[in-house]
Amino acid sequence: MDAHRLPKGLGWLSVGLGLTELTFAEGICRLLGLKGHAGVVRALGARELVTGLGLLSQPERRPWLWGRVAGDAIDLSVLGTTLNRSTAATSAWRFAATVAVLGITLIDVYAASAPRIRRVSNSGKGDRWEGPLESWRGSGLAEDVGANANGAGAEWDEAKRHQMMQEAQSRLGLPDPENLTPRR
Structure with a gap:
């Protein structure tokens, strides 16, 4: 799943x-034996509502994802308090709820601990990029950092375009796609 869509979905x-x-x-309490x-x-x-709104509205989502993980721990502890209340009517619901929360917890931990994209020096042998290996060229980044915005992009010659891409790459601190070393 896309790293940007997962936090939004969890939100x-x-x-x-x-x-x-x-x-x-009240109905949830009845089903789980928590009258x-x-x-x-x-x-x-x-x-849950506050955490979800935080995930949907804030640009920095990692703290909200860890908030979900902490909330999952609380949910599991509340479900754990119901284990000694074994009635046939509620045990199936408790089991289903516990399995669901455990599954969601795994997804939340995965989303919260997903590595960020970062640049790692490779001791003079070029840069090794920790993150997606697809090229950023052609994505509009050069235009975002000051390339000609008057619509003349299709008329630029290739040398001018290459020079602007190099300048944008340097300003943004992006690696040169031709010198990337694949991750191991």
């Missing part, structure tokens, strides 16, 4: 779970 999941926990707290703890479920729902 929408958080919003949905939060609204569900806020709206149907009388609707306030706890609503608090968990509010936390």
Whole structure:
């Protein structure tokens, strides 16, 4: 999955779970054998909602992803308190909820700990780029850092275009695609 779409998807999941926990707290408590703890479920729902809105609205998503992981730990601990309340009617729901939260926790940990793209020096043998190996050229980055914006892009000669790409590459600190060493 795309590294930018996963946090957004988790944000929408958080919003949905939060609204569900806020709206149907008593029913969730009945299914899990937590009668009388609707306030706890609503608090968990509010936390989910805030985390989801943070993932959807903030440019730096990593803290919000770790917030989801912390919330998953809280959810698992609340589910753990229900283990000694074994009734046939609620045990299947508890098992399903625990498996679902464990699965989501794995996805949240994966998303929160995904490595960032960074540049690593390769002791004078060129640069090794830790991240996607596709070329950034042609993506519009040169135009974003000061290339001619008057629409004359199609009329530039190749030498001028290459020079501007080199300047943009230097200003942005991007590696030269021709000198990349693949990751091992």
